[in-house]
Amino acid sequence: MKVFVVNTGSSTIKLSLIENLVTHAASTAAFGPTNDVTSLIRRFSEEAGPFDAVGHRIVHGGMLFTEPTVLTPGDEERLSAIAELAPLHNPQALSAVRAVHELIPGIPQVGCFDTSFHSTLSPAASTYAIPRSWSERWGIRRFGFHGLSHAWASKRAATLMGRPLKELRIVVAHLGSGASLAAVAGGRSVDTTMGYTPMDGLVMAKRPGSLDPGLVLWLARRAEVGSLAELEQAFEQESGLEGLAGTSDMRQVMQGAEEGSPDALLAYGVYLHRLVSHLGSMVAVMGGVDVLVFTGGVGEHSARLRADVASRLQFLGISLDPVLNEDGRGDRLISSPSATVATAVVEAREDLEIAGAVTRLLSGLL
Numbered sequence: 001m002k003v004f005v006v007n008t009g010s011s012t013i014k015l016s017l018i019e020n021l022v023t024h025a026a027s028t029a030a031f032g033p034t035n036d037v038t039s040l041i042r043r044f045s046e047e048a049g050p051f052d053a054v055g056h057r058i059v060h061g062g063m064l065f066t067e068p069t070v071l072t073p074g075d076e077e078r079l080s081a082i083a084e085l086a087p088l089h090n091p092q093a094l095s096a097v098r099a100v101h102e103l104i105p106g107i108p109q110v111g112c113f114d115t116s117f118h119s120t121l122s123p124a125a126s127t128y129a130i131p132r133s134w135s136e137r138w139g140i141r142r143f144g145f146h147g148l149s150h151a152w153a154s155k156r157a158a159t160l161m162g163r164p165l166k167e168l169r170i171v172v173a174h175l176g177s178g179a180s181l182a183a184v185a186g187g188r189s190v191d192t193t194m195g196y197t198p199m200d201g202l203v204m205a206k207r208p209g210s211l212d213p214g215l216v217l218w219l220a221r222r223a224e225v226g227s228l229a230e231l232e233q234a235f236e237q238e239s240g241l242e243g244l245a246g247t248s249d250m251r252q253v254m255q256g257a258e259e260g261s262p263d264a265l266l267a268y269g270v271y272l273h274r275l276v277s278h279l280g281s282m283v284a285v286m287g288g289v290d291v292l293v294f295t296g297g298v299g300e301h302s303a304r305l306r307a308d309v310a311s312r313l314q315f316l317g318i319s320l321d322p323v324l325n326e327d328g329r330g331d332r333l334i335s336s337p338s339a340t341v342a343t344a345v346v347e348a349r350e351d352l353e354i355a356g357a358v359t360r361l362l363s364g365l366l
Contacts, residue, residue: 060086061113117147144192176296205248
């Protein structure tokens with residue numbers, strides 16, 4: 001089955017044509033005056049050739065969508081109703097769904113949700129300690145995100161180790177512009193660092209990660225902070241590495257740290273401290289770990305970060321082979337021979353996870 005994968009972000013769209021985990025065509029483009037969703041999908045679909053189905057990455061499925069779903073007009077209405085849960089991403093994804101309906105009427109479209117991988121969280125892991133009436137009225141819970149990436153990275157790590165996924169306790173570190181961890185036991189997500197929204201957890205490029213709710217209330221009461229919309233803008237676009245170091249690019253932060261910049265040193269120190277702290281909690285939830293997986297732009301390309309994390313987690317049995325860590329390419333194990341816990345690097349391939357889910361669903365195997 002040839003699957004046209006549409007991965008719509010807040011400002012870019014990644015398009016690919018995949019068959020049996022082989023990518024036949026791929027394109028990434030930023031939205032602009034002449035590059036709206038419809039024109040980009042039309043152009044790619046005409047150039048890539050025929051396909052059998054379309055798979056969409058949709059960031060937030062809320063409590064309604066907990067598995068890949070063949071999208072109907074009714075589903076589109078339900079997704080539109082929860083678009084506010086992911087205002088930067090879900091509206092763009094819905095635009096892509098509607099564009100495909102317009103351009104290629106009748107072709108099956110499957111929604112694959114970043115939140116669905118974490119629908120296996122236990123009530124203890126997914127429930128906030130807030131008034132129960134709030135949770136029941138508004139469906140407030142810890143959803144978790146980056147699920148498609150966590151799912152793919154877990155499977156690849158098991159393949160690299162030559163062991164069944166169901167036997168393994170895995171911590172996946174998806175470190176990109178957005179960043180989250182997932183504790184994956186037996187192939188199921190049992191904990192993760194993001195919560196009701198993608199702001200929670202780790203320090204990110206422009207988002208602060210976990211914050212004391214008392215601080216948020218204090219800031220909201222300060223007139224000079226501005227409106228709630230301005231506070232949201234600060235948390236979404238002006239915090240994280242950007243807020244601490246004046247840049248959201250981890251490469252620039254690390255270069256600044258090497259040159260002795262106090263702001264860059266602090267930014268990297270805070271990022272690393274939070275990452276190691278949350279990694280420890282993921283391991284504790286599973287009662288141990290068999291493999292640590294790095295994925296996402298920073299996780300895949302920063303040997304220095306991987307080495308710094310490993311050096312702080314030596315007590316768990318994590319140790320890296322410096323040659324494999326520094327010079328290796330592609331999906332690989334980078335553990336040293338003495339390590340009792342494996343470490344892997346896996347390319348983030350949400351597109352392959354989506355294509356596989358679409359194929360299984362439409363073949364009646366899901």
